[in-house]
Amino acid sequence: MQALDLAKKVIAVNLQLELDQLSADTEILGNFPQFNSLTIVGVIGSIEDELDCVIDDEEINTEIFATVGDLAAFIQSRMR
Amino acid sequence: MRVQRVRLLHELVYAMAQESPDAPALLHKQESLTFAQLASEVQRFSKSLCGLGLGANERVAIYLPKQFEVVIGVFGAAAAGGVAVPINPMLKAQQVSHILRDCNVRVLITSPSRAKQLLEILPNCHDLKFLVLTGAADELPQVTGLTALSWQVAMQAPGQKPPGRIDSDMAAILYTSGSTGLPKGVVLSHLNMVAAADSSSEFLRLSASDRLLAVLPLSFDYGLSQLTTAYYVGASVVLMDYLLPKEVVAAVVRYAVTGISAVPPIWNQLSVLDWPDEAGKSLRYIHHLGRAARRSTLDRLRSKLPLP
Numbered sequence: 001m002q003a004l005d006l007a008k009k010v011i012a013v014n015l016q017l018e019l020d021q022l023s024a025d026t027e028i029l030g031n032f033p034q035f036n037s038l039t040i041v042g043v044i045g046s047i048e049d050e051l052d053c054v055i056d057d058e059e060i061n062t063e064i065f066a067t068v069g070d071l072a073a074f075i076q077s078r079m080r
Numbered sequence: 081m082r083v084q085r086v087r088l089l090h091e092l093v094y095a096m097a098q099e100s101p102d103a104p105a106l107l108h109k110q111e112s113l114t115f116a117q118l119a120s121e122v123q124r125f126s127k128s129l130c131g132l133g134l135g136a137n138e139r140v141a142i143y144l145p146k147q148f149e150v151v152i153g154v155f156g157a158a159a160a161g162g163v164a165v166p167i168n169p170m171l172k173a174q175q176v177s178h179i180l181r182d183c184n185v186r187v188l189i190t191s192p193s194r195a196k197q198l199l200e201i202l203p204n205c206h207d208l209k210f211l212v213l214t215g216a217a218d219e220l221p222q223v224t225g226l227t228a229l230s231w232q233v234a235m236q237a238p239g240q241k242p243p244g245r246i247d248s249d250m251a252a253i254l255y256t257s258g259s260t261g262l263p264k265g266v267v268l269s270h271l272n273m274v275a276a277a278d279s280s281s282e283f284l285r286l287s288a289s290d291r292l293l294a295v296l297p298l299s300f301d302y303g304l305s306q307l308t309t310a311y312y313v314g315a316s317v318v319l320m321d322y323l324l325p326k327e328v329v330a331a332v333v334r335y336a337v338t339g340i341s342a343v344p345p346i347w348n349q350l351s352v353l354d355w356p357d358e359a360g361k362s363l364r365y366i367h368h369l370g371r372a373a374r375r376s377t378l379d380r381l382r383s384k385l386p387l388p
Contacts, residue, residue: 029323
């Protein structure tokens with residue numbers, strides 16, 4: 001799966017949204033009221049499951065949740 | 081110490097714009113506003129609201145994450161003779177609907193994307209006439225009886241002079257969290273808010289050189305008080321939506337924050353972090369509020385925080 005598709009998938013699942021509501025430009029942080037610190041835990045867990053990796057707390061900051069595209073870039077960096 | 085006697089909520093900003101126009105008032109990410117700039121935006125927005133036909137005591141709700149428009153919206157609503165209703169940006173459509181209906185909100189300030197997420201509930205908000213959007217208004221589907229316009233268009237409108245206010249007039253309605261049922265609106269007068277700012281700035285011994293990190297939601301009483309308390313003495317405020325505790329520590333260093341007010345769950349999280357010595361260069365006090373602090377949290381904070 002491409003990084004952008006995976007980013008859309010984990011956001012759609014964890015925020016209970018439809019895939020067609022999301023594009024690379026869609027803002028996450030500050031845009032969806034249901035996005036909170038618990039959702040971050042959920043999203044990171046989903047990425048870990050999908051990529052079979054472990055993401056350290058140190059790697060997580062709010063900048064990777066600015067937009068779906070930013071999250072895709074983070075996922076891309078973990079795919080290498 | 082205040083030179084002028086402030087009696088109205090928006091005068092907190094106007095008075096500082098007179099006293100120290102070039103002092104920083106508000107910071108968010110890479111941007112900042114001086115008191116003169118903030119006062120000018122507040123004044124312009126208040127005239128725009130009156131130009132839209134906002135009547136005295138009518139409600140203006142703000143449903144946004146922390147950004148300049150929330151602060152301009154709150155003070156601008158009060159300056160327009162209206163009543164500011166800051167809505168917690170974490171509330172979902174049905175909860176927002178309750179507030180918009182319960183206190184007869186006339187104007188709602190939000191983002192185009194958030195407005196879209198509210199499309200189902202907007203037609204049932206009987207008193208709502210205007211949406212002021214932080215982005216373009218043309219992508220939003222038409223809702224009967226509702227006019228949507230962008231912040232920019234609203235700000236460029238010729239506007240009208242706001243009506244006069246006295247300190248017993250309504251300034252804001254803040255909603256409780258609703259843990260025991262539907263959220264209830266608490267009505268605050270201009271005097272209530274200015275008196276709280278006076279008291280709070282006194283017990284925190286704030287001065288114009290202080291810089292507060294506003295981590296509490298502005299929809300919460302002490303959250304809004306972070307702004308009024310700072311502006312009572314001409315201190316500056318850094319806006320931050322609390323999400324990851326480590327970003328609080330980073331913000332203290334980045335913005336040279338001197339004080340933080342927060343509730344027990346936040347301090348519990350902050351107390352287990354490593355606080356670098358750098359944070360101690362600026363940090364002067366921490367303020368624990370809401371309910372009693374956990375002993376273990378206080379002990380940890382005392383040993384870890386680089387306070388003077």
